[in-house]
Amino acid sequence: MSNQDPTPNATDTPLMQVKGLIREFKAGEQTIRVLHDIDLSIHQGEMVAIIGQSGSGKSTLMNILGCLDQATAGDYKIFGQSVSRLDADELAKLRREHFGFIFQRYHLLGDINARDNVSVPAVYAGMDGQARSERAEKLLSDLGLGDKVNNRPSQLSGGQQQRVSIARALMNGGDIILADEPTGALDSKSGEDVVQILKDLNAQGHTIIMVTHDPSLAAQAERVIEIKDGHIIADYKNDDYQHAEAQPAAVIDKHRKSAFSSFIDRLFEAFKMSLLAMRAHKMRTLLTMLGIIIGIASVVSVVGLGKGSQEQILSNISSLGTNxxxxxxxxxxxxxxxxxxxxxxxxxxxxxxxxxxxxxxxxxxxxxxxxxxxxxxxxxxxxxxxxxxxxxxxxxxxxxxxxxxxxxxxxxxxxxxxxxxxxxxxxxxxxxxxxxxxxxxxxxxxxxxxxxxxxxxxxxxxxxxxxxxxxxxxxxxxxxxxxxxxxxxxxxxxxxxxxxxxxxxxxxxxxxxxxxxxxxxxDSIRQTIEATTATMTLLISSIAIISLIVGGIGVMNIMLVSVTERTNEIGVRMAVGARQSDIMQQFLIEAVLVCILGGLLGIGLAFAIGEIINRVGGDSFQVIYSPTSIIAAFLCSTLIGVVFGFLPARNAAKLDPVEALSRD
Ligand SMILES: Nc1ncnc2c1ncn2[C@@H]1O[C@H](COP(=O)(O)OP(=O)(O)OP(=O)(O)O)[C@@H](O)[C@H]1O
Ligand SMILES: [Mg+2]
Structure with missing residues (x-):
């Protein structure tokens, strides 16, 4: 990206340049053209307000500018580079490292506290963990939330939540801040505060693009663009406005970790999120695991029983002198x-x-x-x-x-x-x-x-x-x-x-x-008996494996539900720059975790059943657990997690960010 080293005429080369941009949506048989032939240049350090009636296409334009959405036709260059040639992960990288989104309804993740919410973009960018929480806390206290870092979104007021989301937008630097009606859900005082924060950020060199309904807020911006029915009908400057000359400091490059440790970090974060999600839905998680628990418990006990009876028959035979x-x-x-x-x-x-x-x-x-x-x-x-x-x-x-x-x-x-x-x-x-x-x-x-x-x-x-x-x-x-x-x-x-x-x-x-x-x-008799019990074990095991597969399908169903339920969360994560692989990983880990936990509980259950049988059977009969069957059961449950988690995880990763964000 070329913005890191500003050239003398940096302000002359537009930061964002839109030419002949068209956005159409398919609605059944028809296609609706929402943006018509938009031409627009935005320079580094500008503060732009976009106004217009509801349905005029403001959000659609914002989403395209923020690389959450792609134009149907026309060209959009950012840092002189055309985005139409970028793939999903490159777009995610742009969002992660250069954009900061602020939404009308904040879109914070409900399960984690303010500090962690602010940190999310930095996790995906690979910022060092220590630096990450220090910066998150600093941003929050700069925005007057120093004492709220451990509060979850539900424990914050609307204005406070919006400030958390501003901190999140700034986490990786946020050279360009895109705010879609940031004051829409706030009272006028909080709204004023938010606009003031945006103006301060602009003074520090952040480029701000803000959609608003409120003319008095728009009037505070450096430049106002008015849209009507997908056309720009006005574009004027506020001459009193002091244009920012500063350059926002590059943040992420200072703290970037190696690709590998960043990967481990993201894995760990995904693990943490999975645990949170499982904790949030304990009952559902348990029911999901039930199939796996029963499957694994039956595989392990059947193999143990088979081995026990085989051993017993063999000892009978041995007492007959056959060995x-x-x-x-x-x-x-x-x-x-x-x-x-x-x-x-x-x-x-x-x-x-x-x-x-x-x-x-x-x-x-x-x-x-x-x-x-x-x-x-x-x-x-x-x-x-x-x-x-x-x-x-x-x-x-x-x-x-x-x-x-x-x-x-x-x-x-x-x-x-x-x-x-x-x-x-x-x-x-x-x-x-x-x-x-x-x-x-x-x-x-x-x-x-x-x-x-x-x-x-x-x-x-x-x-x-x-x-x-x-x-x-x-x-x-x-x-x-x-x-x-x-x-x-x-x-x-x-x-x-x-x-x-x-x-x-x-x-x-x-x-x-x-x-x-x-x-x-x-030994032939012994071999025959061994073969017979092995066949029996195989037979019953295959029944148990069927129950495992059924259990796996259960896991898949619930994961699909979970993906649907958390579509909005996925959208938020994508907006702050999660790669498709990050989303995939998170849901896979969750599925695998459910299955592994189910597997462990299943093995525990099998031991409990074995203990009962051993007590009842006395000396004459013992369930014998083979480590192989336990390891196999464990691997099996992991495999089920991967196999049956794959489809839902892929569905999640393939979601369209804009669509995901618009769902509740
Ligand atoms: N995914 C979509 N499929 C079909 N039509 C869409 C889609 N997204 C937006 N539209 C249409 O595009 C038009 C512009 O929508 P957009 O959300 O950009 O409006 P807006 O200016 O942001 O409105 P508001 O001020 O109410 O937020 C609307 O008529 C809407 O129905
Ligand atoms: Mg809108």
Whole structure:
């Protein structure tokens, strides 16, 4: 802009120059021409009064001069630059840095105090916060409002409000002050005061353009322009008037902050305004948030419930011994070396695996089929040699008696445990077979335990009677072998079976020098359960997500209402130089804030629900919250804010300043 360095003939080059300006409005099918072919030059330091009848086009002309509105045709140059080529943000910059608007109905922001109202233009201009409030307070006290800086507009009289709006117009310098009927709403005394202030400002070098109905006020101006039906019908000078020779001091350049810190500042101000707006409409904000609260709470609780039930089912399964890895002697199927197979899996291999930290217990195993006799009952039965931890590993439970212990294995006792089938087969009438002796082949075995009936669930279900004896006994007394057929390792629940399988495989290859064994993990059931609960969680979560979307649409509706309700505020902000992005930002922040707050409340609600379920469910059932689901819920609510806040925010940013200002 060229006005910062006045040239010797600065007063000869008009500050504002209008040539052949036409303004038309569309009214339905018709276009109404409100300004006809206006030619006008206004110089720096002039004080101009525009008079004319109501509807003659005064405000329309003012709005065009103040870059709030654009001409339909014709040229308007300010500082020698044609405004028709400027975009919305460049026009906003002009308004912000050079114009100060004073309106008939003050147009102050109702939620904030006088100081903050005066500061608004400087926020958008990027003035340092400290300098900003100092200057605002100085301007207010210069206008006799030093003791009212903390009053909100509703706590001020009309004349005082108008003085606040004058201070606001001066905040960024206000080289050119545009006052549209500044005294219109005031009593004559206050009106006189306002005109006097404007005259004083003019003496300091501010260019003043004032619209008025009052001929006595107009007579006090340096120059009077009269408009009738969109034509200038008179333009004369008041010769007594002392023309201002001073230049208004540049304000904003002295205090301008870096673009980045100014951006942060504006963000913070927008944040503050959003909080104020939310506080002003507490009930509405809460109702808006309800959808988000319910959505987030259900997502988080459903995931927590899913995880809890999954964990519970898995712990049930684990107690059935399903988290096991079985290592079986012999080359893998399909391996050409299988034909050279011989036995080489030893109890020491099983022990080595048992020593691993991720292994809970191990049971070696070897199997055979033999004839078993008890008195006159003879039947073929499966015989399994097992370790002391067999019950742990298999998840089988004793109905009667006891299991094997260290000594049974070491001393190769001839104790046996029989399953329910064997119990029914050999002891049909006997209440307790404990202590009875069976003949396995030719080897006697004393029954020390009876297993519970097999429920056919996840366990192996066999029809033939099965007898268990210590594997050492079976190796030495029954088969005469130094090898075992397989062993089953129960894996720590916190370890992934795949990782455990890989580790055991590596250990075994280390011991044998080759993979002359087969390894299989029985994690498939676990995986199935995990997949099932994951599917359930996904299913319910998608329902919850639908409710989130519905909640988001609620937020959007309310934001649209909020934009409509605050159209006037938006107009004021635009008039003092807010960029479109500033307006957009403010409403986006508000939407995001509503959603984030709703999200946090939703997470809190989910915890409360979980606490209740945990209390009711006792030890048997726990809701388990995953941090991932909480973070996801939080991000989700933010995203909803952005997505559903976007449309209303954009609507707000695209508003036409003049139209916005004229709404209440
Ligand atoms: N957005 C618009 N659409 C259609 N017509 C409009 C619009 N704005 C203004 N007009 C018309 O333009 C004419 C001039 O309006 P303007 O507000 O400039 O008058 P004014 O001289 O400021 O009147 P007053 O003294 O009552 O404020 C009026 O007839 C009005 O109806
Ligand atoms: Mg008007």
């Amino acid at each position: 096991t890895i079985t290592v079986t002697d012999g080359y893998p199927y399909g391996d050409p070396r299988r034909q050279y197979n011989d036995y080489n899996l030893t109890p020491q291999d099983a022990q080595a695996v048992a020593n691993q930290p991720y292994v809970v217990s191990v049971s070696p195993q070897l199997n055979s089929n033999m004839n078993v006799r008890y008195r006159n009952i003879q039947e073929a039965a499966s015989i399994s040699g097992v370790g002391k931890d067999y019950l742990d590993v298999s998840g089988e439970k004793l109905a009667l008696g006891q299991g094997f212990d260290e000594q049974s294995i070491l001393r190769r006792t001839q104790d046996i445990i029989i399953d329910d089938n064997a119990n029914k087969t050999f002891f049909p009438d006997n209440a307790s077979p404990i202590g009875e002796v069976l003949l396995i082949g030719s080897v006697p075995g004393r029954v020390i335990g009876v297993l519970e009936p097999n429920d056919g669930g996840f366990r192996r279900s066999v029809d033939s009677p099965t007898l268990y004896m210590p594997y050492t006994t079976m190796m030495s007394r029954l088969i005469g072998s130094a090898y075992i057929e397989s062993f089953v390792a129960l894996i720590d629940n916190n370890i992934s079976s795949a990782a455990a399988e890989a580790a055991i495989s590596e250990l075994m290859i280390g011991r044998h020098g080759t993979d002359d064994f087969r390894i299989r993990n029985s």
